[in-house]
Amino acid sequence: MGKVVVVTSGKGGVGKTTSTAALGAALARTGQKVVVIDFDVGLRNLDLVMGAERRVVFDFVNVIQGAAKLPQALIRDKRVETLYLLPASQTRDKDALTEQGVARVIGELRPKFDWVICDSPAGIERGATLAMRHADTAIVVTNPEVSSVRDSDRIIGLLDAKTEKAEKGERIDKHLLLTRYDANRAARGEMLTIEDVLEILSTPLLGIIPESEEILRASNFGTPITISNPSSAPARAYLDAARRLKGEAVEMSIPSDKRGILNKLFGRRAA
Amino acid sequence: MRFGLFRRSSAPVARERLQILLEFERRIDGSDLLARLRDEIIAVIAKHVTLDPENVRVKIDRGKAVSLLEVDVEIPNSPGALHATPTEAM
DSSP, rough: OOOEEEESSSSSSSHHHHHHHHHHHHHHHHHEEEEEEETTTSSOHHHHHTTTTTTTOOHHHHHHTTTTHHHHOOEESSSOOOOTEEOOOOSSGGSSOOOOHHHHHHHHHTOOSEEEEEESSSSSSHHHHHHTTTTTEEEEEEEEHHHHHHHHHHHHHHHHHHSSSHTOOOOOEEEEEEEOOOHHHTTSSSSHHHHHHHHHHHOEEEEEEEEHHHHHHHHHTTTOOHHOTSSSSSHHHHHHHHHHHOOOOOOOHHHHHHOHHHHHHOOOOOO | SSSSSGOOOHHHHHHHHHHHHHHHHHHHTSOOOHHHHHHHHHHHHHHSSSGGGGEEEEEEEEOOSSOOEEEEHHHHTTTTTTTTSSOOOO
């Protein structure tokens, strides 16, 4: 039986979709069978970040409404063959995702995949609560910034109250993924430190993703960063986070792109 | 405040503001405490005094050690307003 993971945050723009794609690809690269699901009905973007936007024929809502079978809607990644995407629809009907429909689809995917990763929409509305509903594990994506930390706190409260596991009296496994972290600014007292965020949210850390130009570059190309540039600092951070998710003990670090002086003076990058 | 040397670092301020706010928000557990308080306060007072719910303000000021609940009830001076409305004795 596969593990169901929700990538959530409350606040928008903190890196849920980027992290879903990067972690999904990182896990799939190790041979694990992974499906990433876009729950952001009406504002889908996981397809774009994964470079599959022109291959969408059927979507999540089509499957729920019975217009398509699940295998017809799953898009297999062209680079990593154990990675699949279930895209959201662009319908404006917010009620298109139903509780029973989502339960059925997750129930069908769970035995066939090692990882079912649900990319939650921002907010605390229906889409977000449905995305977390069946999760065994939650990844709370947080920026070291007041509004993001506050929203994460709210989401952590919802994870402990509104998920299937919580309702059964079980504990949902929660991890914090700190993204867009700038160690220099934190050292100068301009940004909440890792310790600050951990103390405030008291949730164990899955990884620290450094702020990096490489993230935008990867989404511009439509390739998860862990595939497009696995040696870059953010990709190394995501690869480590994926290993921790699998239960491996990986020492926590903040990878950085230390470039030599020559490299800084001449040209940005070789590839 | 313009120059780097004299500028107070902002992260500790962020940290403290968040701690105070979240401690409060966790206690009320995301539910709308103010609205509930307001409804119940109005119900209790309306048993004894005629009042316009529009003129009841409930406010919470969050402090570090204690929070202050402020209830502001405007009672019209019209005749009979201060007389108990006919409800059974409490």
